[in-house]
Amino acid sequence: MTTALKGLKVLDFTQMMTGPMATMMLADSGADVIKVEQPEGDPFRKSGETTLGGDGVFFLAINRNKRGITLDLKSDSGKEAARALAAGADVLVENFRPGFTEKVGLSYEELREINPRLIYCSITGFGHSGPDAKRPALDQIIQAMSGLMQITGTPESGPLKTGFPFSDLATALIATTGILTAMHARERTGEGQRVDLSMMDASIFSLVPRDVYFDATGKTPPLMGNEHWDIVPNNTYKTLDDRDIMIITINDKFWHILCEGLGASQLKTDPRFATKNARLNNRQACDAELAEIFATRTLAEWDQALSAVGAIYGPVRTWPEVFSDQHTVDNLLKTLEHPKAGTFKVINNPLQFSATPNEIVMAPPTLGQHNDTILTGGCGTAWQSGNV
Template structure:
């Protein structure tokens, strides 16, 4: 096989019990890198995201299609003794088990780490949950915005004097997904070096808190929670959205003295450099409202597009605030990065996905499989794990195929 067709994780077999977003996105990162990710789904409805949202293509949920490429799907009733035993038998020949059920669920099903480890001591068993496997919140029903509320993210988001606001994208979910994939990869490397498997876990809460760095230091040192500042920044000024004469917004970020000086020169306002209210970032932060009044009036003289071109030429970090559809379909840098890919689905036709965010130049990511239909690969996968046709038929609730027939 061509070396470039072998992903960094080719040869690793992952049993994926995850549903919704954090778990499936974490395993799609691993699948993109070549791991054989086998999505073990509840027989009737499958992954909860298969029926989530209000956009479907030929009965397939857009949400599910967005986060399950490069995987194979099997139906398996883990609540039945037969399904549990089949799963444990598969786990004997797997490298990784991943689950994101509410803590305690895998124990009740009899497929917890200790049960799997008894059959396969080298297993890497990974869990991702909302709050962690133990603790006062562990059993709470929760998802991304619930975690945003607990972690303080929601409270620090929104306009000054306004209400707390949910983040526009499920960042705790995706932070947990990245940490999950990172943890599994590190655990596999540890196994290669030291010959032992292990259990690992992460949570949306851990990911959310980790994403707030360096707000943690500022908050604990000051003894105060961050204020809601809209698009502004608690410790850097100017650093926010501004409106041009055409009503469009652009973001300008002067996070060093050099950029502040470049901004003043580009505006023809060298007087601001000697204004004691604005000399040094601490002074600008203390006098942000006075500075913003000056800048807001200045920026209303020209369009947002003019200012982005003018300030960029002066080496000031800035960008038009564009909507998400424009970003995905018209932005030249996103197009150059091939950040949106198309995959042919057996029912939905050509579907778009966000590409893997890491480029491996020696062993590039391959989009080998469309997101699977429910149970699409059940017979194929079980046969690979050594199940006889009669056993596969029993697990699928059908009669065994006659000799020469395909199941």
């Protein structure tokens, strides 16, 4: 078996998270990704308080399966080397601030002259035009400005960011889709194209399906924490052993199933809760009834009881529980050997292919690790030396 993108040549000028995450997805599927860093390195190498072998763990988490070089794009030799690599690439991905690639001679317009088949993916914070185009963008800023924080949190907390870099991740996944879509188009036309995506646009897109709700009502969904404005119950409840369990009943059928699992059949016909509208109108009473019931048994006991009836629920698991789960250990964790960082585990690509499986074959590169093999002897032969 071979990987799906074996032979695809990707020139990666991205840094921090959203771009490197996208190119890592391509690399996992077999693309030969050359990560190009400035001489001082991707800022993510020094981001965060935890490092392994001198590199930040955030950098190590999203740069596997790539070869790495350093180029000073402000020097003539660096620009020349970058253009030579671009001439032989299938895909180029960059997330510089707008205007930088034009300054250094790496704009799409210039590179398509020497490589008409090039797919050029440009990721920005706010797009290439408008008053915000050149302002710096990080995940939390985009979450704030896109409206995501307005639907995350509680009335007491106020707007909150998500517990993970949602805007970075969403943008990376959409960018990967865009690159693969352009590759499919190139199969028909023989020509590359530019793929543009901003973190702001990707984050606003992720508000789906609340867009139609807002258009129809003019209302912003309220801050409700673990609750849902249109579903009751949709909340977490404390168990006897002070754990949390997430409960959702999307319709009356699943309300009845939940009541059976709780041993509280009387709630099925209680006029306050018997229908969806009744439960919405009596939200606090419903939550109070369920909170009292869930407090009578441990999480393990409720897990068994609710599983038996087919209720929609989930224990709120701790990270040690998640990362020691047998499925996670067997399918999603991969141990890498790094020349400086030693051994560490990463989360494997979750896509499962029957004929072209993803692979993790290389640890993230050290700074400039492949300068000799890629840059020595001319960039024209660099793509023939890939080992992914």
